[in-house]
Amino acid sequence: MPASALPDSDAAAPPLHVGLLWHSCLSENLGVGALSVANANLIAAAAHKAGRRPVFHLMGVRGAFDYSHEIAYENHFENIGYKALLNPLSSLHKTLRQCDVVFDIGGGDSFSDIYAARRFWLIIGSKIAAQGSKGPLILSPQTIGPFHTTAARHAAVGVMNMADKVFSRDEASFKVLAELGMAHRSALTTDVAFALPFTPAPDKDGRDLANGPIKVGLNVSALLYRRDLATGDRIKLTVDYPALIDALLERILREPRAELHLVPHVLAAATPYEDDYALAEELHQRFPAAILPPRFTGPSQAKSYIAGLDLFAGSRMHATIAAISSGTAVVPLGYSRKFSGLFDSLGYHWNADLTAEENAAVLARFDAALADLPGLRAQAIAANNEAQKRLANYVGALDEMISELAKRHV
Numbered sequence: 001m002p003a004s005a006l007p008d009s010d011a012a013a014p015p016l017h018v019g020l021l022w023h024s025c026l027s028e029n030l031g032v033g034a035l036s037v038a039n040a041n042l043i044a045a046a047a048h049k050a051g052r053r054p055v056f057h058l059m060g061v062r063g064a065f066d067y068s069h070e071i072a073y074e075n076h077f078e079n080i081g082y083k084a085l086l087n088p089l090s091s092l093h094k095t096l097r098q099c100d101v102v103f104d105i106g107g108g109d110s111f112s113d114i115y116a117a118r119r120f121w122l123i124i125g126s127k128i129a130a131q132g133s134k135g136p137l138i139l140s141p142q143t144i145g146p147f148h149t150t151a152a153r154h155a156a157v158g159v160m161n162m163a164d165k166v167f168s169r170d171e172a173s174f175k176v177l178a179e180l181g182m183a184h185r186s187a188l189t190t191d192v193a194f195a196l197p198f199t200p201a202p203d204k205d206g207r208d209l210a211n212g213p214i215k216v217g218l219n220v221s222a223l224l225y226r227r228d229l230a231t232g233d234r235i236k237l238t239v240d241y242p243a244l245i246d247a248l249l250e251r252i253l254r255e256p257r258a259e260l261h262l263v264p265h266v267l268a269a270a271t272p273y274e275d276d277y278a279l280a281e282e283l284h285q286r287f288p289a290a291i292l293p294p295r296f297t298g299p300s301q302a303k304s305y306i307a308g309l310d311l312f313a314g315s316r317m318h319a320t321i322a323a324i325s326s327g328t329a330v331v332p333l334g335y336s337r338k339f340s341g342l343f344d345s346l347g348y349h350w351n352a353d354l355t356a357e358e359n360a361a362v363l364a365r366f367d368a369a370l371a372d373l374p375g376l377r378a379q380a381i382a383a384n385n386e387a388q389k390r391l392a393n394y395v396g397a398l399d400e401m402i403s404e405l406a407k408r409h410v
Contacts, residue, residue, distance in 0.1 A: 212257025
């Protein structure tokens with residue numbers, strides 16, 4: 001949807017202190033930022049309907065950016081770490097005690113033991129700490145699982161039993177919830193980043209997708225490209241990712257109607273194995289015909305750039321969501337169940353599974369996308385329409401929950 005300002009906060013309205021656990025407007029991962037800005041906007045809209053002034057307390061991992069201005073409401077940030085979790089007198093615990101409600105989005109996909117164990121147990125500990133707030137714990141739309149170990153499954157069930165409601169963003173996660181005995185407190189919706197504001201490209205609908213010229217974007221994940229530097233996760237690829245990326249770059253640059261754009265979505269200069277931008281700079285040196293945009297200053301700016309493209313392929317999920325939710329045809333290059341779970345739920349079956357397919361199959365899928373770009377864009381628009389319908393389930397639930405909270409906290 002186009003960028004638009006929500007109603008200004010009414011200074012005279014009583015405040016509603018909203019904890020946003022595992023949200024951040026300081027994260028180098030613009031996917032986390034997209035979740036944070038979009039979820040805050042949705043919750044703020046519900047608060048306004050209930051006659052409350054939202055005050056947001058974001059809690060997550062502190063990064064080097066600051067795009068908190070993209071949330072048009074009073075907001076504060078607290079860093080989460082083991083030291084803060086273990087100290088009941090820390091500012092983190094003080095912040096939680098202020099909150100009338102806590103919405104935990106788990107960074108979108110971190111409620112799983114697919115990543116390093118330290119990360120998973122920090123996620124678990126923070127949910128336990130949230131019991132110190134004044135109100136309920138809500139698990140906002142996210143991927144649930146997979147949980148590979150018995151300990152992880154038991155811990156997940158334990159903390160979900162502390163929550164009033166658990167929202168999954170795809171059918172695969174919803175099925176996991178049922179298997180874990182959580183069906184009675186769960187609901188199905190989609191990723192909140194489908195609501196992230198952006199500025200549409202004014203000429204996009206008039207472009208000739210069949211004959212060109214077209215703009216093709218490629219997001220290369222440093223996490224997957226630099227597997228020699230990554231440690232502690234369970235990601236196992238069946239593709240040769242660097243070779244796949246080279247082949248895609250060469251394929252796009254051979255296409256006479258295509259203009260190639262490199263689109264980083266994680267800008268983590270201090271963490272080489274995560275920094276998409278540094279990797280994109282290296283690729284740009286090798287493929288100078290490609291266009292490398294300046295570093296984005298926030299998730300909405302990144303989405304607006306992606307909205308100006310005609311075809312997008314990438315391995316950062318929220319970069320691919322930025323594409324499909326802005327009417328851009330997309331070939332997700334997925335490395336976990338979160339990709340297939342989300343896109344299949346929307347009836348969009350162009351996901352390349354980098355944990356099950358070989359390079360040739362992925363390249364063939366991309367060629368098929370280029371061959372029928374008008375048809376692919378139509379499918380992307382239909383999938384976005386389905387996502388907006390599913391997101392309405394979450395919006396309706398927010399209205400009901402915030403209304404009840406407002407009555408309780410008079």
